[in-house]
Amino acid sequence: MRLAIVGASGAVGHELLSVLEKSNLRYDELRLYASPRSAGTTLECRGKKILVEVMPEGKIDADVILASAGGSISKSQAPIWVEGGAIVIDNSSAFRYDENIPLIVPEINGDVLEQHNWSKGGIVANPNCTTAVAVMALYPIHQKYGIKRAIISTYQATSGAGAKGMSELLEQTKNALENKPVTNEVFAHSIVFNVIPHIDSFQDNGYTKEEMKVAWETRKIMRAPNIKVSCTAVRIPTLRTHSEAITLELEKPAQPNDVRTLLETAPGVEVRDNPAEKLYPMPLTASGKNNVEVGRIRSSQVFDGGIDLFVAGDQLLKGAALNAVQIAEYMQQKGLIK
Amino acid sequence: MRLAIVGASGAVGHELLSVLEKSNLRYDELRLYASPRSAGTTLECRGKKILVEVMPEGKIDADVILASAGGSISKSQAPIWVEGGAIVIDNSSAFRYDENIPLIVPEINGDVLEQHNWSKGGIVANPNCTTAVAVMALYPIHQKYGIKRAIISTYQATSGAGAKGMSELLEQTKNALENKPVTNEVFAHSIVFNVIPHIDSFQDNGYTKEEMKVAWETRKIMRAPNIKVSCTAVRIPTLRTHSEAITLELEKPAQPNDVRTLLETAPGVEVRDNPAEKLYPMPLTASGKNNVEVGRIRSSQVFDGGIDLFVAGDQLLKGAALNAVQIAEYMQQKGLIK
Numbered sequence: 138m139r140l141a142i143v144g145a146s147g148a149v150g151h152e153l154l155s156v157l158e159k160s161n162l163r164y165d166e167l168r169l170y171a172s173p174r175s176a177g178t179t180l181e182c183r184g185k186k187i188l189v190e191v192m193p194e195g196k197i198d199a200d201v202i203l204a205s206a207g208g209s210i211s212k213s214q215a216p217i218w219v220e221g222g223a224i225v226i227d228n229s230s231a232f233r234y235d236e237n238i239p240l241i242v243p244e245i246n247g248d249v250l251e252q253h254n255w256s257k258g259g260i261v262a263n264p265n266c267t268t269a270v271a272v273m274a275l276y277p278i279h280q281k282y283g284i285k286r287a288i289i290s291t292y293q294a295t296s297g298a299g300a301k302g303m304s305e306l307l308e309q310t311k312n313a314l315e316n317k318p319v320t321n322e323v324f325a326h327s328i329v330f331n332v333i334p335h336i337d338s339f340q341d342n343g344y345t346k347e348e349m350k351v352a353w354e355t356r357k358i359m360r361a362p363n364i365k366v367s368c369t370a371v372r373i374p375t376l377r378t379h380s381e382a383i384t385l386e387l388e389k390p391a392q393p394n395d396v397r398t399l400l401e402t403a404p405g406v407e408v409r410d411n412p413a414e415k416l417y418p419m420p421l422t423a424s425g426k427n428n429v430e431v432g433r434i435r436s437s438q439v440f441d442g443g444i445d446l447f448v449a450g451d452q453l454l455k456g457a458a459l460n461a462v463q464i465a466e467y468m469q470q471k472g473l474i475k
Numbered sequence: 476m477r478l479a480i481v482g483a484s485g486a487v488g489h490e491l492l493s494v495l496e497k498s499n500l501r502y503d504e505l506r507l508y509a510s511p512r513s514a515g516t517t518l519e520c521r522g523k524k525i526l527v528e529v530m531p532e533g534k535i536d537a538d539v540i541l542a543s544a545g546g547s548i549s550k551s552q553a554p555i556w557v558e559g560g561a562i563v564i565d566n567s568s569a570f571r572y573d574e575n576i577p578l579i580v581p582e583i584n585g586d587v588l589e590q591h592n593w594s595k596g597g598i599v600a601n602p603n604c605t606t607a608v609a610v611m612a613l614y615p616i617h618q619k620y621g622i623k624r625a626i627i628s629t630y631q632a633t634s635g636a637g638a639k640g641m642s643e644l645l646e647q648t649k650n651a652l653e654n655k656p657v658t659n660e661v662f663a664h665s666i667v668f669n670v671i672p673h674i675d676s677f678q679d680n681g682y683t684k685e686e687m688k689v690a691w692e693t694r695k696i697m698r699a700p701n702i703k704v705s706c707t708a709v710r711i712p713t714l715r716t717h718s719e720a721i722t723l724e725l726e727k728p729a730q731p732n733d734v735r736t737l738l739e740t741a742p743g744v745e746v747r748d749n750p751a752e753k754l755y756p757m758p759l760t761a762s763g764k765n766n767v768e769v770g771r772i773r774s775s776q777v778f779d780g781g782i783d784l785f786v787a788g789d790q791l792l793k794g795a796a797l798n799a800v801q802i803a804e805y806m807q808q809k810g811l812i813k
Contacts, residue, residue, distance in 0.1 A: 286777040290628030290720040292670045292709065307652070314649055331759040332630045332711065332718045334771050334785045339750040343731060343773030352776060367776035367783055369720035371630065373670065373711050380670045382628040382707035384722075386777075393681060412677040421669040433672050435681030438690060438705040439624040439724075445705055447672045 138474060140164040140465075141199035141223075143214075144206030145189050146175035148300040149228055152458035153203055154182045162466050168199065172206070196221030200474060203461050204228060219258040224474060226261045226461045230346075233262040233354060240264055240357050242460060243467040244404045245276045250464070255473045261464055266456025267291050267347065267370065267379050268354040273429040273455065274383070274448050276359055277403040278396060283388030284361070286440075289351060289368040292380035293336060294420065297452055298323050303376050310374070324372060333372040345370055378420035379456060380449040390442025393434045400431050405455065410434050418449035429455055476812060478502040478803075479537035479561075481552075482544030483527050484513035486638040487566055490796035491541055492520045500804050506537065510544070534559030539812060541799050542566060557596040562812060564599045564799045568684075571600040571692060578602055578695050580798060581805040582742040583614045588802070593811045599802055604794025605629050605685065605708065605717050606692040611767040611793065612721070612786050614697055615741040616734060621726030622699070624778075627689060627706040630718040631674060632758065635790055636661050641714050648712070662710060671710040683708055716758035717794060718787040728780025731772045738769050743793065748772050756787035767793055 140162075144150045150171070157167070169180055170192040179186045192206070197218050204211050204218075204227045211229040218225050232238040239249045240262040253259060264272075271289060278284060295302035302323050309319045309329035319327045325335050337346035352366035401408045409416050410432035418430035429450035437443030450456060468474050478500075482488045488509070495505070507518055508530040517524045530544070534555055539562045542549050546567040553563045553570065570576040577587045578600040591597060602610075609627060616622060633640035640661050647657045647667035657665045663673050674685040690704035739746045747754050748770035756768035767788035775781030788794060806812050 288626045288722045288777055290707070292630070292711065310648060311652055314645070314652070325753045326757060326759055330713045331757055332713060332787070333757060334718070334720070334755050335750070335753065343750070343771070344776070365777040367722050367778075369628070369722075369771065369783060369785060371718070371720065371785075373630065374713065375668045375670060375711075380672070380709075382672070382709065384626045384705050384707075412673070412681070415663045415673065417672050419664060419669055419671060421664055433681070433707065438682070439626055439703040440705075445707060447707060447709075449670070 138164045138201065139166045139199045141168045141170060141197055141202045143170045143192055143202060143204045145169035145180060146171040146178065147205060148296050148303065148453055149205040149457045152453045153205065153461065154180055156454065156458045156462045157182055160462050160466060162462060162469060197223060199223050201226065201465055203465070205457070215260055219260060222258045224255055224258050224261065224468065226263055226464050228263045228457055228461060230265065230350060232260050233264065238262050240354060241464050242269055242272055242358050243463045245272060245358055246360060247467045250468055250473060251471055255468065256475060263457065263461045263464065264354050264358060265347070265350040266297060266452035267293065267381065268351050268358065269456045269460050270379050270429050270448060270450030270452060271351065271381055271383065272355055272358050273405050273450065274400060274431045274446060275355065277399050278385065278391070278444065279359055279361060281399055282391045284364050284385055285388055286365045286386040287355070288384040289366065290382045291368065291370045292373050293370060294375040294377045294379055294452065295328060295372065296377040297336070297379065306374055306376065328372060328374050330374060334369060336370040336372055375420050377451060377453055378424045378449050379452040380418060380420060380447065382447055384437055384439065384443065384445050386440040386443045391444050393436055393444065396434050396444055405429060406431055408432065418447050420449055423449035424451050426451055427454055427459055476502045476539065477504045477537045479506045479508060479535055479540045481508045481530055481540060481542045483507035483518060484509040484516065485543060486634050486641065486791055487543040487795045490791045491543065491799065492518055494792065494796045494800045495520055498800050498804060500800060500807060508535070535561060537561050539564065539803055541803070543795070553598055557598060560596045562593055562596050562599065562806065564601055564802050566601045566795055566799060568603065568688060570598050571602065576600050578692060579802050580607055580610055580696050581801045583610060583696055584698060585805045588806055588811060589809055593806065594813060601795065601799045601802065602692050602696060603685070603688040604635055604790035605631065605719065606689050606696065607794045607798050608717050608767050608786055608788030608790060609689065609719055609721065610693055610696050611743050611788065612738060612769045612784060613693065615737050616723065616729070616782065617697055617699060619737055620729045622702050622723055623726055624703045624724040625693070626722040627704065628720045629706065629708045630711050631708060632713040632715045632717055632790065633666060633710065634715040635674070635717065644712055644714065666710060666712050668712060672707060674708040674710055713758050715789060715791055716762045716787050717790040718756060718758060718785065720785055722775055722777065722781065722783050724778040724781045729782050731774055731782065734772050734782055743767060744769055746770065756785050758787055761787035762789050764789055765792055765797055
C-alpha cells in the first residue's frame with residue numbers, strides 16, 4: 138500500500154507522522170508532499186528519513202492520500218487524485234456536506250465506509266475538529282437517551298488555525314509581556330489575553346461557518362438529522378486542545394452517574410470527573426492524548442432529565458490527524474484498501 | 476458624607492478609586508483601609524493623597540463603606556459596621572442570598588433600595604461579576620420577550636480572582652515562554668495556555684458555587700424566580716473582562732434585529748454587532764469600559780424564536796467597582812444616605 142501525506146509540514150501533518158509512528162496501519166511506501174516553500178526538508182517516520190517533496194500537479198501515485206493542505210487545494214486536487222485511483226482522506230471541509238461523501242468518525246459511523254466501493258478510489262471526509270471532539274461524548278449519550286437539543290460553547294486553541302496560529306499566539310505573548318506592539322495576521326484581532334468569538338467566515342444567519350459545521354456535521358456523523366444544535370465558537374489564547382461546554386436536552390431522562398458509567402466504557406473517551414480531586418477536562422491534561430476527556434457531568438438546570446458536561450480533546454489528534462489515520466486503519470482492516 | 480473603602484489595595488479597590496475619580500458621588504471624607512500587609516502606602520483620588528490605614532477592629536466611622544476585602548471579612552465585620560450606623564455596599568457573596576438584603580444593579584432594580592429604611596445603616600449586596608455583566612443584556616430582553624431558559628458559558632479573566640490572579644497568569648506566562656517550571660497558588664491548576672472549568676467551590680449538585688450564583692442572582696436581580704439558568708463557569712488565560720456565550724429560550728419570539736434595536740437604547744449596554752466589520756464583544760475592546768459589550772445576536776438554532784448572543788464586560792467595573800459606586804450614587808440621588 139502506497140501512502141502519501143499532502144500538507145506534511147503543517148501542524149496536522151506533523152501530528153499525522155507522530156500518529157503513524159504508533160499506528161498499526163501497514164504501508165509499503167510513505168511519501169510526503171508540501172508547498173514549494175516547505176519542500177526539501179526531511180521528516181522522520183518509523184525510523185526512516187523521508188524527503189518532503191513539492192506536491193505534484195495532477196495525480197499522485199498513491200493508494201491512500203491523507204490530505205491536510207487546506208480547503209482550496211483539496212477542492213481542486215482531490216477529484217484529480219481520485220481519477221488516479223487514490224482514496225483521499227480529506228481533512229478540509231470541501232467535501233463534508235456532499236451527501237455522497239462519507240463523513241467519518243470510525244467509532245461512530247465507520248460502517249458507512251463499507252457501503253461504498255473503494256476499488257477505484259474515492260473521498261472520505263474527516264470532520265471538523267470541534268465536531269469530532271464533541272461527538273465522542275455525544276454519540277453514546279444519544280444512543281442511550283436520544284439527544285433533542287445540544288447547546289455548545291467552544292474554547293478553541295490557536296492551533297486550530299494551524300502551526301501559524303500557535304506561532305502568532307506565542308509571538309504576541311512575548312511582545313505583550315515586553316510591552317511591545319502586537320500585530321495579527323492569522324486571527325482577526327490580537328489573541329493574546331483576548332477572546333475572539335469569530336472562527337471561519339460569517340454566514341447570513343449570523344452564525345460562523347465553524348458554528349454551523351458543528352451542527353451540520355454532528356447530525357451527519359451521528360445519523361441524527363433532527364437534533365437541534367446551537368453553537369458559539371470562540372478562539373481563546375491556548376496552544377492546543379479544544380474545550381467545549383455542552384448542555385443537552387434528552388428524550389429519556391438521564392442521571393449523571395449513569396452517564397458517567399456509560400462514557401467510562403465508550404471508545405476514545407476518558408471520563409475525568411472527580412471535582413473533589415480537581416479532576417475535570419482541561420487542555421493541560423488532554424493535549425497529546427488520543428482520548429477525549431469528558432467531565433463536569435451534572436443534571437442540567439434548564440432541561441428536566443438533561444445533562445450538562447464539559448469536554449476537552451486534542452483537536453490536532455482526534456480532531457484531525459488521529460481520526461484520519463483511524464479511518465485508514467478501519468478501511469484496511471475491512472479490506473477496503475487494495 | 477463620610478466614605479470608606481475596605482480592601483483599597485486589591486484589584487477591585489484600585490478600580491473603586493478610578494471609578495470615584497469620574498463619579499458624581501459627593502463625599503466630604505474618603506478613608507482607605509486594607510490588611511496590615513498593604514497598609515502604609517498612599518493612594519490618590521480626586522487630587523488628594525490618601526494614606527491606606529489598617530482596617531480597624533470593630534466599627535468604622537463612615538456613612539458609606541464600600542467593602543471589597545473578601546467574604547469572610549464581610550461576613551464577620553459588616554454587621555458590626557452596620558451597628559455603627561454605616562451603609563455597607565458589599566462586594567462579597569456573604570449576604571447576597573439573604574432575602575432581607577437587596578442585591579442591586581441600579582439600572583435594573585435600584586428601586587428596591589427605596590423600599591428599605593437606611594437611616595440606621597444596612598447592607599446592600601453587589602452582585603457576582605459574571606451575573607452583573609450578563610443581566611445588563613438579559614434584563615431588557617426579559618422585559619420585552621420574557622426569558623424562560625438561559626444557558627450561559629463563561630470565559631472568565633484571571634482578575635476575577637483579584638490582582639493576585641492576574642499576577643499568577645503573568646508570572647506563569649513568562650516562565651512558560653522561557654520553558655521554566657510553572658507553579659500555581661491562586662488557581663487549582665496552571666492557567667497559562669490552559670482552561671479551567673472550576674471557579675469557586677463545588678456544590679453537591681455538581682455545579683460550582685460560581686455557576687449557581689449566576690442562576691440565583693440572575694433570578695433575584697431580575698425579580699424573575701421562574702427563569703431556568705444553567706451555567707458553566709470557566710477560567711481562561713485573560714487578564715480582565717468576562718465574556719459569556721448565552722442561549723435564550725423566550726416566551727415571545729424575537730427577531731435579532733429587534734433585539735439589537737432594543738439593546739441599543741438599554742442603559743449600560745454597547746451593542747457591538749457588525750460581523751462584516753469584525754465587530755463583536757471581546758476583552759480587547761471591553762476592558763476599561765463601563766458599558767457591557769453585546770453582540771453576535773442571532774436566532775437560536777435550538778429554540779424557535781430564541782436568541783443566541785455574546786457579551787463581554789469588564790468584571791472589575793460593571794462586575795464590581797462601577798456597580799458598587801453606582802449603588803452609592805443612586806442612594807445619594809434618592810436621598811437614602813444621610
